[in-house]
Amino acid sequence: MASIFDLIDPALQPSVPRPEGDFLAALHRAMQTFESEMAATSTTGNILSTATMRHTQRISDEHSRRTKGIAEDIGDLVEQLRNAQSEGRLARDWNAYLRDAAERGILTLDALRKRGDIFLEHEAAGCPPVLIYDYEVVMDGKDLPYPSNYMLLRILPPEGVVIDNTLRPFIIIDPRAGHGPGIGGFKADSQVGVALREGHPVYFVAFRREPEPGQFLAYVTRAEAAFVREVMRRHPEAPRPVVTGNCQGGWATLLLAAANPDLTGPIVVNGAPVAPWSGRVGQDPMRYNAGVLGGTWVPMFLSDLGGGIFDGAHLVQNFELLNPGRTLFRKYTDLFRDIDKGDQAFLEFEKWWGGFFLLNEAEIRWIVEQLFVGNRLVKNEARIEPGRPLDLKAIRAPIIVFASHGDNITPPQQALNWITATYADVAEIRVRGQRIVYMVHDQVGHLGIFVSSQIAKKEHSEVTSTLKTIEALAPGLYEMTIEDMSELNGHKHFTVGFAERTFDDLRALDDGHDDERPFAAVARAAEVQAQVYDTMVRPVVKATVTGTAAEMSRALHPKRLERALASSQNPLVRPIAGMAEKVRAERSKAAPENPFLAAEALWVKGTEQAIDFWRDLRDMQYELMFHSLWGTPWARSFGRTHEARRTLKSSDELRSQPEVLRAIMMIDQGGFVEAVIRMLVLLAENRGQVRRDRLERSSRVLNQDEPFRSLSVERRAMIIHQQTLIATYETERAIATLPLLLPDPAERRLALEVVQYVPGALDEMSPRTLSLLQRFREVLGLEPLTGDVVEDPLATAPAAPRALPAPRRRLAKADRVSADQEAPATGDPAATTNQEA
Numbered sequence: 138m139a140s141i142f143d144l145i146d147p148a149l150q151p152s153v154p155r156p157e158g159d160f161l162a163a164l165h166r167a168m169q170t171f172e173s174e175m176a177a178t179s180t181t182g183n184i185l186s187t188a189t190m191r192h193t194q195r196i197s198d199e200h201s202r203r204t205k206g207i208a209e210d211i212g213d214l215v216e217q218l219r220n221a222q223s224e225g226r227l228a229r230d231w232n233a234y235l236r237d238a239a240e241r242g243i244l245t246l247d248a249l250r251k252r253g254d255i256f257l258e259h260e261a262a263g264c265p266p267v268l269i270y271d272y273e274v275v276m277d278g279k280d281l282p283y284p285s286n287y288m289l290l291r292i293l294p295p296e297g298v299v300i301d302n303t304l305r306p307f308i309i310i311d312p313r314a315g316h317g318p319g320i321g322g323f324k325a326d327s328q329v330g331v332a333l334r335e336g337h338p339v340y341f342v343a344f345r346r347e348p349e350p351g352q353f354l355a356y357v358t359r360a361e362a363a364f365v366r367e368v369m370r371r372h373p374e375a376p377r378p379v380v381t382g383n384c385q386g387g388w389a390t391l392l393l394a395a396a397n398p399d400l401t402g403p404i405v406v407n408g409a410p411v412a413p414w415s416g417r418v419g420q421d422p423m424r425y426n427a428g429v430l431g432g433t434w435v436p437m438f439l440s441d442l443g444g445g446i447f448d449g450a451h452l453v454q455n456f457e458l459l460n461p462g463r464t465l466f467r468k469y470t471d472l473f474r475d476i477d478k479g480d481q482a483f484l485e486f487e488k489w490w491g492g493f494f495l496l497n498e499a500e501i502r503w504i505v506e507q508l509f510v511g512n513r514l515v516k517n518e519a520r521i522e523p524g525r526p527l528d529l530k531a532i533r534a535p536i537i538v539f540a541s542h543g544d545n546i547t548p549p550q551q552a553l554n555w556i557t558a559t560y561a562d563v564a565e566i567r568v569r570g571q572r573i574v575y576m577v578h579d580q581v582g583h584l585g586i587f588v589s590s591q592i593a594k595k596e597h598s599e600v601t602s603t604l605k606t607i608e609a610l611a612p613g614l615y616e617m618t619i620e621d622m623s624e625l626n627g628h629k630h631f632t633v634g635f636a637e638r639t640f641d642d643l644r645a646l647d648d649g650h651d652d653e654r655p656f657a658a659v660a661r662a663a664e665v666q667a668q669v670y671d672t673m674v675r676p677v678v679k680a681t682v683t684g685t686a687a688e689m690s691r692a693l694h695p696k697r698l699e700r701a702l703a704s705s706q707n708p709l710v711r712p713i714a715g716m717a718e719k720v721r722a723e724r725s726k727a728a729p730e731n732p733f734l735a736a737e738a739l740w741v742k743g744t745e746q747a748i749d750f751w752r753d754l755r756d757m758q759y760e761l762m763f764h765s766l767w768g769t770p771w772a773r774s775f776g777r778t779h780e781a782r783r784t785l786k787s788s789d790e791l792r793s794q795p796e797v798l799r800a801i802m803m804i805d806q807g808g809f810v811e812a813v814i815r816m817l818v819l820l821a822e823n824r825g826q827v828r829r830d831r832l833e834r835s836s837r838v839l840n841q842d843e844p845f846r847s848l849s850v851e852r853r854a855m856i857i858h859q860q861t862l863i864a865t866y867e868t869e870r871a872i873a874t875l876p877l878l879l880p881d882p883a884e885r886r887l888a889l890e891v892v893q894y895v896p897g898a899l900d901e902m903s904p905r906t907l908s909l910l911q912r913f914r915e916v917l918g919l920e921p922l923t924g925d926v927v928e929d930p931l932a933t934a935p936a937a938p939r940a941l942p943a944p945r946r947r948l949a950k951a952d953r954v955s956a957d958q959e960a961p962a963t964g965d966p967a968a969t970t971n972q973e974a
Contacts, residue, residue: 181764181769195420236727238727243717247717248472252484252491253707264345266317271292274289284352292333298336303374304338306368306371308340310390315449338375346494348446362393365380380394380402387407387411412552416551417548429763434663440501442678444687463745470745514527540577542579544581549646554643556640556643562639572611574607608850615636616635618635800860804874809878813888814860817895872913885917
């Protein structure tokens with residue numbers, strides 16, 4: 138500390154500060170801040186220009202193409218009208234069209250009347266699941282210690298379907314995002330149907346319309362965990378269940394697995410918005426809603442108007458406004474134009490779409506604050522309840538993520554960017570023993586991921602059939618590819634491959650994170666707004682809203698009103714049923730070549746394009762407004778406290794993790810099982826791309842052949858994890874110590890035959906794979922490769938070696954405790970020690 142004399146002694150400058158030094162330091166800081174803000178402002182300018190360019194280019198290309206198509210249709214229509222006039226049938230065609238259109242109009246109104254009747258009946262019944270399968274209630278969440286409105290249903294197999302209770306059970310969690318449950322099984326070609334056809338027991342997590350009083354989202358997670366435990370209890374001989382989550386059910390599945398890492402088998406996450414700030418500039422406009430239309434206070438206010446209950450109809454209305462040309466116009470014109478084909482598909486879908494469900498204020502607030510506005514799950518700041526943090530790294534089960542470029546609600550970046558934000562790199566995924574497999578479809582839309590028959594027959598079917606294969610993968614990041622379709626005995630078969638990927642491959646799907654920085658300011662502003670609303674406005678709103686007013690607000694919601702007023706309970710609508718019956722009996726269709734039908738189609742196309750043009754301009758305006766408002770220097774300064782991302786470990790820190798050190802300490806310990814798995818892992822890392830036929834051979838060896846078959850799933854996964862760490866961090870020693878694991882020459886020869894059998898024929902192997910196989914033989918003292926191994930050596934071996942756990946000798950005391958915790962029970966065939974070997 139300087140004394141008074143030091144402060145005035147020029148000889149001690151600049152080590153002792155003086156006023157002129159303070160001025161220079163402040164000037165230097167101001168210059169640094171100015172440069173930083175100029176760079177950030179330049180970045181915002183680039184984002185705005187990029188967004189403008191991309192929107193303008195897309196609008197120009199899309200609508201120019203569509204306008205050109207309409208112009209061609211106009212030319213064709215004029216030609217048809219001329220032909221009709223020259224043939225003297227123009228007036229006759231006009232009269233035929235008027236009658237046809239009027240009759241179709243009556244039939245369409247009758248379909249809307251049926252929809253209204255179905256809506257009221259569905260509401261009166263409490264909006265049960267829209268599953269086409271019979272089911273029974275296994276557990277009811279309202280009976281649990283933390284009551285919720287969730288239920289566990291067992292799907293009863295239809296006639297002709299035989300369920301094998303030793304197969305892995307499937308648990309499907311549908312989204313609770315305004316709609317009711319059942320979308321994952323409301324037709325035969327669905328997630329439920331695919332699993333049933335394979336003979337798997339199928340369970341469905343459904344929920345009632347009204348939440349239980351005082352229900353929190355944590356209660357839902359606890360209920361789902363109880364459901365999984367009950368399924369495991371019912372199927373003690375089966376592997377742990379696979380849990381599939383759709384959309385909002387996807388991140389709910391991640392919450393379940395993160396809060397209960399010991400429960401689930403593989404988890405499948407379909408179209409789930411886990412990283413809601415992510416997206417590409419110039420598209421994905423839905424992520425900007427909170428910054429343009431309001432933050433957390435909006436659902437809080439709507440919940441208060443509903444007497445503490447948030448109406449899911451608000452969410453459905455938002456979804457429809459995302460693409461109004463499709464949901465508010467084309468859906469009804471398609472029904473009108475194709476009404477002679479029937480209205481069954483329309484009514485089935487509308488029964489689900491019009492089943493509006495409710496959430497407690499605490500639930501919707503958690504979803505908005507923690508996920509969509511706060512992005513806290515990705516930043517490792519989310520709390521499922523006080524004192525109970527959620528860490529996605531805690532998930533131990535394999536994760537399969539399905540996304541689509543055609544999904545405008547959950548684009549691939551929102552479905553996948555949580556991976557790069559959670560883990561430092563692929564090496565950390567391996568250290569954690571995790572397997573993450575992702576698929577990105579080219580064009581299917583958001584709902585198509587769950588309801589499309591084509592997706593069910595291809596993507597969902599292949600995921601179901603390759604789960605064992607996925608579990609046989611070494612820990613890491615993979616992309617699942619489905620191609621080369623062939624047909625055999627009337628069934629389609631696809632070639633499935635798994636390509637090892639890096640984080641650069643995931644980042645290539647995005648265009649950087651600069652466009653995500655303004656969301657931090659939105660998150661903080663939302664917190665301030667929520668606090669102001671909670672303190673100053675909420676007491677007034679709660680004091681003025683009665684139970685009757687809350688119920689009226691739900692009954693008078695436009696989405697309910699449009700259905701109820703079109704039902705038979707409306708006296709003005711009731712006569713339509715009789716009129717429709719008369720029309721069906723005397724139906725007179727216009728001829729397909731009637732030019733006025735072409736004029737009708739032209740009007741539909743033109744109107745839809747006009748609506749889409751307005752939508753595209755609106756989306757561009759939203760994005761430009763968002764970045765102009767929240768990308769300013771003041772907004773950046775305001776949101777700086779909320780910009781921080783999760784702190785990721787360096788490569789040196791990963792190398793020093795206890796799992797890695799423990800694995801390396803046991804590099805020279807083990808037996809036949811460890812040696813084979815180690816060599817297979819080394820080969821897998823050497824290949825990069827793995828085809829399904831090779832993985833099927835690997836899966837057969839690791840799941841069906843002794844000594845691997847006697848291993849429990851958890852024990853096998855632990856050995857694969859351990860050998861992956863050894864192969865990753867000590868590659869040379871991993872190869873050099875193979876003789877210590879295989880002291881018997883006969884076991885060496887058998888192990889190498891198994892390892893050579895998995896990759897297939899020699900002429901299909903890469904030079905690197907051949908070189909590595911040759912090196913294995915040299916280290917183990919065997920002759921060079923001479924020919925293919927086409928038959929499974931373990932299937933024909935007279936006596937396969939026993940499965941032996943890694944010995945515990947030479948372990949430090951702390952590591953011995955960890956090894957004891959990981960060892961299987963004494964009765965397990967894998968528990969036999971090989972310390973005497």
